[in-house]
Amino acid sequence: xxxxxxxxxxxxxxxxxGTFDNDDDSVGTGMVGAxxxxxxxxxxxxxxxxxxxxxxCFKTYGCGSAIxxxxxxxxxxxxxxxxEAAELKNSEIAEELALPPVxxxxxxxxxxxxxxxVTDLKNxxxx
Amino acid sequence: xxxxxKNHFELFGLPVQFDIDLRSIGDRYLDLQRATHPDQFVAxxxxxxxxxxxxxxxxxxxxxxxxxxxxxxxYLLELxxxxxxxxxxxxxxxxxxxxMEMREALANVPDAEDPFSALDRIRGELKSDLDKIxxxxxxxxxxxxxxxxxxxxxxKMQFLFKVQQELDEMEQSLAEQx
Numbered sequence: 001x002x003x004x005x006x007x008x009x010x011x012x013x014x015x016x017x018g019t020f021d022n023d024d025d026s027v028g029t030g031m032v033g034a035x036x037x038x039x040x041x042x043x044x045x046x047x048x049x050x051x052x053x054x055x056x057c058f059k060t061y062g063c064g065s066a067i068x069x070x071x072x073x074x075x076x077x078x079x080x081x082x083x084e085a086a087e088l089k090n091s092e093i094a095e096e097l098a099l100p101p102v103x104x105x106x107x108x109x110x111x112x113x114x115x116x117x118v119t120d121l122k123n124x125x126x127x
Numbered sequence: 128x129x130x131x132x133k134n135h136f137e138l139f140g141l142p143v144q145f146d147i148d149l150r151s152i153g154d155r156y157l158d159l160q161r162a163t164h165p166d167q168f169v170a171x172x173x174x175x176x177x178x179x180x181x182x183x184x185x186x187x188x189x190x191x192x193x194x195x196x197x198x199x200x201x202y203l204l205e206l207x208x209x210x211x212x213x214x215x216x217x218x219x220x221x222x223x224x225x226x227m228e229m230r231e232a233l234a235n236v237p238d239a240e241d242p243f244s245a246l247d248r249i250r251g252e253l254k255s256d257l258d259k260i261x262x263x264x265x266x267x268x269x270x271x272x273x274x275x276x277x278x279x280x281x282x283k284m285q286f287l288f289k290v291q292q293e294l295d296e297m298e299q300s301l302a303e304q305x
Contacts, residue, residue: 038289
């Protein structure tokens with residue numbers, strides 16, 4: 001399958017690949033899996049005391065679209081508040097990356113990952 | 128031959144359950160293939176030929192589904208009216224973390240001092256995980272089993288099969304570099 005230029009760009013130069021220390025109270029971790037294709041995605045956010053995402057990173061084992069979706073999300077959420085980040089829609093990711101219908105589930109995975117990371121951080125802070 | 132309306136298990140004369148005799152399906156496949164082969168109907172009407180093509184496809188589909196433990200398990204969930212939902216991304220956290228570690232280990236194989244023994248170690252771990260989860264799925268998919276646990280097990284099988292596929296690809300590419 002032909003990937004769009006934007007997917008190829010994120011695939012070849014993924015942004016923010018890495019790990020934050022999960023024991024850090026300012027770090028939220030979202031871990032999700034795509035049952036259809038067996039992809040695994042970990043997305044982490046570092047959040048300031050007033051609830052702004054200062055940094056984000058990811059590690060994804062999966063196809064180019066899954067890697068691009070998570071890479072894009074780490075770029076997008078930086079500077080956003082937790083609530084803004086949790087409102088991110090998979091359709092925005094799919095549109096930006098011009099994902100074909102069979103790859104929409106990759107954008108769903110990235111949306112679920114950021115939501116899970118936000119929830120994790122809120123749980124840590126007892127919110 | 129009347130095939131329509133039969134599910135894959137019935138087509139192969141098997142009880143609808145996960146544990147099946149893999150050798151017998153090979154024999155039955157050959158019989159069915161012969162009986163439905165479109166060449167048998169070259170002298171038949173258009174309608175007969177068309178039906179033969181459809182039946183041959185059905186036989187193939189059934190065979191591919193039954194012989195693969197993963198596809199067989201997915202199919203049993205479908206027959207039960209509880210197919211896996213591909214948009215459900217929430218899973219057992221421990222399992223996902225183990226998956227992440229296994230993929231990381233696999234990605235590091237080419238840099239290992241002895242890549243083939245590193246690969247064998249992962250293969251051993253994978254096989255033991257897969258055996259365990261497949262056995263659990265077989266029990267959960269049986270008549271008095273727990274379908275919601277079965278769905279979780281089959282989901283895990285999908286991830287493990289994906290690792291297996293990547294492991295095989297890695298082994299092949301390592302072998303080509305020798």
